Amino acid sequence: MSTPELTTLLIANRGEIACRIMRTAKNMGLTTVAVHSAIDRDARHSREADLRVDLGGSKAADSYLAIDRLIEAARASGAHAIHPGYGFLSENADFARAIENAGLIFLGPPASAIDAMGSKSAAKALMEQAGVPLVPGYHGEAQDIETFRAAAERIGYPVLLKATAGGGGKGMKVVEHIGELAESLASAQREALSSFGDARMLVEKYVLTPRHVEIQVFADRHGHCLYLNERDCSIQRRHQKVVEEAPAPGLTTSLRKAMGEAAVKAAQAIGYVGAGTVEFLLDARGEFFFMEMNTRLQVEHPVTEYITGLDLVEWQIRVARGESLPITQEQVPLTGHAIEVRLYAEDPANDFLPATGTLELYREPAPGPGRRVDSGVAEGDSISPFYDPMLGKLIAWGEDREQARLRLLTMLDEFAVGGVRTNLAFLRRIIAHPAFAAAQLDTGFIPRYQAQLLPQTDEPDDTFWQAAAEVFSQSQPARIDHADPYSPWAASSGFRAGLPAQTDVRLSCNGQTRNI
Template identity: 80%
Template structure:
């Protein structure tokens, strides 16, 4: 089959990744985009671009007819679905085939068999693969799920039958929570995958999430490319992945790999796929699901095998056989990947939106790789998944890969949008992670260390911020007019001592600071006048016999200074005392939107009395639902939103009058 032009029916880092590989193979690339993605990075990197219109996925990336039309209009012979959106949609695969185009994925029949979690579990049960106890039937009413959950025993896990990536997934601890959780999960699944069907299964305690990468061609060949451990998750979505999985014996690795190949062959699979298992402490494994697509975490498999899985997808789509046999699959070293998200770990990992005022990736090099779909100046919208990119490190040993990835995280700078960057550093630096003590409960078990309560910034931070701020302002003025006396930063005043005083604000806290003072940096005294050199603030330490200098990232973007402190990047701006006083008079009792999004449910009425914890409004952002709940018992005094309305972060939604 001839492929000269490839359309990528996706966005973000996967679209960029696929297009780079396609170009390396001599193919032209076509990007599709929504109206608000017109200047996105994947569009800028493509040879051609087609505007699908709309903003939400249902108005753009999920429209099969528009995608087929875009392929025809651009002259593309093949379509790569990426992951998410329509990547596991059998109807999309059939539509591509019916249009005479090539789908870079498995046959529609294989997606039908494995794309539905319920159908996949039934198939595996018939094949004798061990399953987690659960209900995978067609009936979708609440009474069926209530009876199934009672039979299985709480806690249970609700999962979208047609999805993945944590969308439409809820843990239910008790029967009283089931109805609300089921309704919310069904809405999430419908919004993300166009299919609200659910299944329920026993929530296994302390499992590891281990998955097998399989690959099959059109000639009956199928092999496994070893395994990945994806146990560290938040909101049932992977955050850290590594290959190979620590602690697996060669016998267990072979058993899981052969089971995965058997599953793929049973449905006539073609292309890249992943068979996912739960692995318990005894070494028993249970089939979870099969993802009939390329996974987000495929780079760690590429790192330990030296193979390009996207190139393999293109070659298999052309009809070529797999280039190696199972015995020839390399296994070299260890690789770890982290997902960089626009989200707020301090606020239950809620997605974050805004403009990337600062975005600097770690430099590429030996054993270092960054896959991203954004660049500085891009806008992170509320309509799509909040992942900005992935950082991948390889080493001859797991510890070498871990340390290399920590260094990459130190070199990665993001400002303007909240991210999980500091959280990722804490995960990789944690002794339990270093010791490979992994399971899906890792984050909640170590929550006190991984998610510490925000503390007060010390005097040394404010002193360093003042030095960097005043010097960066002077540098800006000097670059505009190097000979102007106003470029000097001496603080000269007629008749009195020279003095400069700054009103600064960071994380909502204001401080009045004089540059050039002494302060303590982690127990060490800084000299006055720390020097800004490029993007680094050089702070000197006084010691009895010697002086030591420390370099802190300090980068100015417009009116904001981004200063590194204890591994985190803080945004500092000038402080306006008058504006702060006005803000302090904000309406008492108002509940606001924690992020940009759309209102999908309004659950209360004005005048209604509610208890603490009652869900008042449901907000959808980045394909996930978030309930705004009453912080205390009270009466709903006013509603400021309606269902279907788009709201910005900080918008007042509900006014609640406390009983106290």
């Protein structure tokens, strides 16, 4: 097999994942190409790329989802390959085909593999044939209420309705008893049609208090496929992951092996190539069931990188060049523990409504061993309403879980964001919670402890702001300019000729900014 030329890489994405992909690509000596919408001209990913192409438009449909514009951008910039990142077109088989038809390299699986996993019903049928354990359910073509009623009675309540073409919690309803089924099915179908253009549903047994454990798989073009350990993603809000960690606490070696081998079966059943993730539900008895396969690089891939010492983006590039996987299954490392949280511009006090505005203050934790921040913004950047409000991810590694947890808590304490509301305090409460410290994890964690994780708090009053300003001022060095140690103008005392001393301080707390 000849090695395709791959020296220039276009990243068909934005934000933290675009910046993260560029970092590895540059380390490998590749020329990086960013694409941006009209409002992302000055975004961090645009600033950091070697080349950039303006796609125009503000909405995603006119820019990051415009296949023709992305292909043209690759041709115009001389790119040999396109990395889709996650979200946007990353799991769009038509995009993968368009790239291949244009004579370019897609840093992802074959379009046929994306197609195979694009429908939850079809994917489950394939997994059943491959011998991968499934949650009892109905995944057929008939979509009438009588079919679903019969299936639910056979499975036993509670059941879970899911959109066959969906993800991210959309088109998903828990049904506790038969009286709720008709209304829940109609509601889920409307939501699925609105979100995905496809109203088809499936129904499964609703596994009570499960854990969400996923397996990172990687395959090359020579028939080799590995599993790179697992991640626990049980801490979720409305089916959206909030905290991810690796390895999953409490998994035995035999269970890890069984889940890993099942994930490899799933990948091989669809001729997979590249990085992918097979998601399972794990119940209290230690039984696991296939949920879905994400045919892309996951948001939470850094925790896997930390415990294995591998760079998954580098592997993607090498596999795209036709190289074989560099290690065997027996050589896959597992060292220490890593935990990741997702930092969003959103208002937890207002039902997590996405927040917009200017990052008047943005200070990341100090770098150090076992500390990593993958972000896509900088101080002064604007957060628009057009895209996902993720600002970045904080990842901590430790020799064991507790060291990683405490390190992450310190990082969260050091992080400062002003001008835009964020979920920073919410994340800290999760990581500090006694149940999280004890690794008591399941998908009901956030609803169960919601009163503690989202306490009702009053707005800070003037006394708070004044006291905070005084403490901040006292923490500053006595002099702001050491060039002239005797000049009163170089002191931080607020000296003013003929007027009382005055120091102006700008503080931010929970998204509020105040000048004191």
